[in-house]
Amino acid sequence: MKRQLCAGMGFLALLAGLGLGSAWLDRQAALEAAPTGAVQAPRFEVDPLWPKPLPNKWILGQTIGVSVDAQDHVWVIHRAGSLEPGEVHATTNPPTAQCCAPAAPILEFDSAGTLIGHFGGPGQGYDWPDSNHGITVDYKGNVWIGGNGRGSAPAAARGTAAAGQNRQVEEGQTGSTQSFNDNMVLKITQDGKFLMQIGKPRSSKGSNDIANLRLPAKTFVDKESNELYVADGYGNHRVIVFDAETGKYKRHWGAYGNKPDDVDLGRYDPKAPPAQQFRNPVHCADLSVDRLLYVCDRVNDRIQVFKPDGTFVKEAFFNKETLGSGSTWDVAFSRDPKQTYLYLADGENDKVHVILRDTLELLTSFGEGGRQPGEFYGVHSLATDSKGNIYTTETYRGQRVQKFTYKGLAPVTKKDQGVVWPARPRS
Numbered sequence: 401m402k403r404q405l406c407a408g409m410g411f412l413a414l415l416a417g418l419g420l421g422s423a424w425l426d427r428q429a430a431l432e433a434a435p436t437g438a439v440q441a442p443r444f445e446v447d448p449l450w451p452k453p454l455p456n457k458w459i460l461g462q463t464i465g466v467s468v469d470a471q472d473h474v475w476v477i478h479r480a481g482s483l484e485p486g487e488v489h490a491t492t493n494p495p496t497a498q499c500c501a502p503a504a505p506i507l508e509f510d511s512a513g514t515l516i517g518h519f520g521g522p523g524q525g526y527d528w529p530d531s532n533h534g535i536t537v538d539y540k541g542n543v544w545i546g547g548n549g550r551g552s553a554p555a556a557a558r559g560t561a562a563a564g565q566n567r568q569v570e571e572g573q574t575g576s577t578q579s580f581n582d583n584m585v586l587k588i589t590q591d592g593k594f595l596m597q598i599g600k601p602r603s604s605k606g607s608n609d610i611a612n613l614r615l616p617a618k619t620f621v622d623k624e625s626n627e628l629y630v631a632d633g634y635g636n637h638r639v640i641v642f643d644a645e646t647g648k649y650k651r652h653w654g655a656y657g658n659k660p661d662d663v664d665l666g667r668y669d670p671k672a673p674p675a676q677q678f679r680n681p682v683h684c685a686d687l688s689v690d691r692l693l694y695v696c697d698r699v700n701d702r703i704q705v706f707k708p709d710g711t712f713v714k715e716a717f718f719n720k721e722t723l724g725s726g727s728t729w730d731v732a733f734s735r736d737p738k739q740t741y742l743y744l745a746d747g748e749n750d751k752v753h754v755i756l757r758d759t760l761e762l763l764t765s766f767g768e769g770g771r772q773p774g775e776f777y778g779v780h781s782l783a784t785d786s787k788g789n790i791y792t793t794e795t796y797r798g799q800r801v802q803k804f805t806y807k808g809l810a811p812v813t814k815k816d817q818g819v820v821w822p823a824r825p826r827s
Contacts, residue, residue, distance in 0.1 A: 445804065447822075448773035462796060462799060463795065464780050465535035466781045472785045476507045504520050505520030527586075529547020538644065544628070546582070548633065580602065583604040583635075613630060616631065617631045618781075631681075631685040633682055636662075652710075683730065688733055698727070699725065718755075727749060735784055735788045742757040780794055
């Protein structure tokens with residue numbers, strides 16, 4: 401036994417000497433500290449110094465999308481026109497004060513948090529959303545965006561405060577809204593060149609229209625089939641799939657794989673039987689490595705899981721008593737090969753939930769309402785990088801992006817971790 405112990409310690413010393421042992425030692429320590437049978441979950445710490453300050457006196461408005469590309473660059477989209485007049489004094493003519501100006505709608509950060517690219521806004525040959533919503537960088541490096549702008553009048557009648565100068569938009573149900581301007585998604589290169597538009601403004605005929613969307617929330621491109629999945633959305637009640645190269649329609653479905661309809665279901669009642677259709681908004685649609693599609697039925701407080709052909713697999717509710725804008729806003733997968741964990745943004749309760757993906761069991765949560773690092777005000781979207789770090793964006797007056805550094809696996813000791821502030825270094 402003593403000889404085995406010495407050999408084991410020698411092996412650990414060799415790993416540490418090669419600079420390879422630190423992460424392994426952390427994982428082993430967590431395992432050894434765990435009681436027999438204890439549940440493990442990823443743990444995180446907020447990085448209060450990420451990202452670095454923006455140049456040009458720029459500030460963010462409602463920040464409603466985040467994606468990470470193959471280079472671990474972080475892409476963010478926000479609504480410039482959601483800023484209050486007092487936040488953009490530098491844009492008046494003449495300027496009324498030195499600060500500030502809206503940042504470009506789409507921003508690219510490197511992994512260190514430095515802004516390295518930006519573009520976006522109205523242009524020739526395409527219809528920029530009245531209210532930006534969601535961003536995805538696909539496996540080829542193309543950038544996809546949607547929009548949930550209702551519009552109250554034709555763009556020309558609204559003058560310069562129209563497309564690209566988005567007003568504050570309610571993130572909940574559309575209710576009796578009859579105006580649906582943003583009926584399209586855009587495909588763009590990483591330097592801002594327009595590639596393709598699916599759908600046309602103010603053209604939707606409802607949840608079974610195969611040519612147009614209606615306030616699409618988020619997209620995902622499947623590398624295996626090169627198909628575009630759209631969570632559609634704030635106006636429609638469905639997932640719809642297109643060819644990501646040609647824009648050709650493939651298929652669509654509603655909750656439980658049903659044919660969608662646009663019957664007003666009224667307000668969500670957590671005591672009622674589960675709704676047989678999605679409520680607005682259908683807020684995310686993300687495909688896992690084992691080819692299961694996770695769909696956020698936000699106001700119904702549930703995630704539904706489907707096969708790529710629309711076959712219903714299962715569902716789970718999270719914070720089922722949540723009213724208002726609902727609890728299931730966006731999902732992202734852990735970066736281990738099996739994508740063991742599912743992360744869920746809950747913008748009404750201002751938390752990120754850590755879920756065991758195969759069973760949809762809620763393991764633990766972090767975050768709480770507030771404006772300090774590690775807190776949230778309307779946590780809206782999230783994404784993970786190759787190292788397992790999580791990036792979140794916040795809508796309403798949250799108006800920011802945050803990074804949560806992956807710190808390995810640890811036993812679940814708290815169902816609600818609160819603010820995951822960095823541990824103080826040992827003296």
